[in-house]
Amino acid sequence: FGAFYAYLGTVESTQEVLKNWALDGAEEGAVVLAERQLKGRGRRGRAWASEPGKSLTFSVLLRPALPLSALPLLPLAAGLALREACGLGGLKWPNDLLSPDGRKLAGVLLEAQVSGEEVAWVLLGIGLNVHRGVLPDGAAALEEFLEVSRVQLLARLLEHLEARYTQLRDPPALLRDYRAMSYTLGQRVRVATARGVLEGQAIDIAADGALVVQSADTTHHIGAGDVELIGF
Numbered sequence: 001f002g003a004f005y006a007y008l009g010t011v012e013s014t015q016e017v018l019k020n021w022a023l024d025g026a027e028e029g030a031v032v033l034a035e036r037q038l039k040g041r042g043r044r045g046r047a048w049a050s051e052p053g054k055s056l057t058f059s060v061l062l063r064p065a066l067p068l069s070a071l072p073l074l075p076l077a078a079g080l081a082l083r084e085a086c087g088l089g090g091l092k093w094p095n096d097l098l099s100p101d102g103r104k105l106a107g108v109l110l111e112a113q114v115s116g117e118e119v120a121w122v123l124l125g126i127g128l129n130v131h132r133g134v135l136p137d138g139a140a141a142l143e144e145f146l147e148v149s150r151v152q153l154l155a156r157l158l159e160h161l162e163a164r165y166t167q168l169r170d171p172p173a174l175l176r177d178y179r180a181m182s183y184t185l186g187q188r189v190r191v192a193t194a195r196g197v198l199e200g201q202a203i204d205i206a207a208d209g210a211l212v213v214q215s216a217d218t219t220h221h222i223g224a225g226d227v228e229l230i231g232f
């Protein structure tokens with residue numbers, strides 16, 4: 001990843017720039033990085049704020065030659081790569097990187113263009129807080145824990161992303177490694193899904209990447225949702 005590369009100043013969102021590249025036929029692994037986003041996007045329709053010079057804010061183009069059924073593991077692969085590249089913390093399902101004291105260091109946004117059973121492209125966006133600055137509540141910067149260089153981190157991130165992306169062809173190995181880096185498994189969780197909010201114990205990550213939550217008498221298989229770790 002990263003052979004085709006743009007390092008930009010201010011953009012609306014690196015996801016938007018990369019989408020235009022994708023429409024123009026850009027190759028898999030193309031990367032758009034920006035210092036400032038005017039309309040940074042987070043998961044579930046939220047905004048993503050980052051300070052110029054303090055974060056790594058970029059998007060990578062994927063053109064997965066994979067069945068649609070392999071795609072649900074992509075968020076986990078991206079989260080795992082993020083954890084490996086940073087070398088500390090753990091993952092809040094599916095792919096938030098949390099510091100050891102439970103604050104958010106980074107997030108991943110995946111936006112896919114699907115037609116029928118074909119995936120035309122996926123825009124994999126990462127926002128990582130590297131240096132201290134004005135951070136949202138509950139967020140942390142990697143620099144609080146490690147001596148870091150953005151250049152080195154970016155190189156490591158692209159390397160790990162490529163390796164874990166390739167490993168989508170071996171789901172059991174990917175899931176084993178993902179589970180080992182999870183801060184979610186074994187915790188009490190509150191999960192907001194399209195069907196409402198539920199509370200229970202996070203007991204497993206299923207073969208399809210879903211979070212398995214045990215509440216009083218029901219086992220829930222959660223494909224998409226927002227997790228809160230209770231009492232972490």
Ligand code: BTN
Nearest residue numbers: 013040041042043107108125127
């Ligand atoms: C989250 O909500 O946790 C995901 C945040 C993803 C933010 C990144 S920053 C680079 C890319 N461009 C965007 O507009 N969003 C993603």
